[in-house]
Amino acid sequence: MQELGLFSMEEKRKVSRDEVNPFGYFDTEHTKNVRDWKEVFDFVVRTPAFGPASDDPDDKELIELTNRWPQYPPELREVCEEYARETEKLAFKLMGLISLSLGLPENRFNLFFEESTSSVRFNHYPPCPVPHLALGVGHHKDVGALTILAQDDVGGLEVKRKTDGEWVRVKPTPDAYIINVGDIIQAWSNDTYESVEHRVILNSERERFSIPFFFNPAHHLWVQPLEELTKGEKPKYRAYNLGKFLATKKRSNLKKLGVENLQISHFKVSE
Ligand SMILES: O=C(O)CCC(=O)C(=O)O
Numbered sequence: 001m002q003e004l005g006l007f008s009m010e011e012k013r014k015v016s017r018d019e020v021n022p023f024g025y026f027d028t029e030h031t032k033n034v035r036d037w038k039e040v041f042d043f044v045v046r047t048p049a050f051g052p053a054s055d056d057p058d059d060k061e062l063i064e065l066t067n068r069w070p071q072y073p074p075e076l077r078e079v080c081e082e083y084a085r086e087t088e089k090l091a092f093k094l095m096g097l098i099s100l101s102l103g104l105p106e107n108r109f110n111l112f113f114e115e116s117t118s119s120v121r122f123n124h125y126p127p128c129p130v131p132h133l134a135l136g137v138g139h140h141k142d143v144g145a146l147t148i149l150a151q152d153d154v155g156g157l158e159v160k161r162k163t164d165g166e167w168v169r170v171k172p173t174p175d176a177y178i179i180n181v182g183d184i185i186q187a188w189s190n191d192t193y194e195s196v197e198h199r200v201i202l203n204s205e206r207e208r209f210s211i212p213f214f215f216n217p218a219h220h221l222w223v224q225p226l227e228e229l230t231k232g233e234k235p236k237y238r239a240y241n242l243g244k245f246l247a248t249k250k251r252s253n254l255k256k257l258g259v260e261n262l263q264i265s266h267f268k269v270s271e
């Protein structure tokens with residue numbers, strides 16, 4: 001978990017992300033237009049990976065998304081790649097179980113992940129002298145299908161309870177993952193599953209590490225409620241293009257924008 005702490009400033013600079021390719025190191029993410037108290041390192045699980053060159057819906061140009069591996073520690077790349085391969089197997093198993101729970105064949109979702117754009121993130125939250133004035137990650141919902149989250153024993157993740165809007169601590173359990181349903185499963189399942197709102201609070205004494213695996217389908221996919229689940233019922237979402245949706249979101253995550261963050265609720269069909 002401590003890998004991110006092993007990067008020297010020099011390595012961090014060499015593997016820093018830029019506005020075009022979102023993979024690598026950065027420490028200026030904004031969630032909901034507020035800067036998070038954290039540094040991250042992201043890599044894409046399957047290469048080659050492609051994504052839209054811009055968030056303009058008419059721009060069909062694609063760019064290759066490449067990983068930026070630091071030279072030191074030298075074994076980092078191999079360890080990360082092995083972790084990603086194994087976690088992806090678990091993600092497929094979980095998707096299979098979700099599919100069965102919706103009354104669908106176990107492999108119903110597999111095709112969507114053939115050119116997956118899943119990624120892994122190392123989160124490092126340094127101790128914060130004013131923990132009540134900042135957040136490690138501001139409140140948000142994960143935009144992918146599923147998130148498989150590993151965390152250390154420090155704690156800080158909170159989920160919003162729907163019934164009363166209270167933030168509830170997720171106690172770290174040794175050797176256990178936290179599984180978050182993301183927006184895509186919410187849309188596919190026509191709201192049978194709901195993605196969970198969460199945030200990370202800080203700690204004035206201890207740093208914290210977490211590693212989410214974001215299980216994401218192909219960028220060209222149009223996400224919409226599955227036909228089998230909307231028989232006799234109105235689909236609750238209009239189809240949205242995943243790559244363009246993420247490109248728009250990424251733009252607003254990188255810096256403070258004057259616009260409201262894009263959410264799947266923008267594609268909700270009014271009742
Ligand atoms: O660090 C955590 O526990 C959660 C991080 C998170 O929500 C995210 O990276 O999307």
Ligand SMILES: [Fe+2]
Nearest residue numbers: 140141142198
């Ligand atoms: Fe999250």
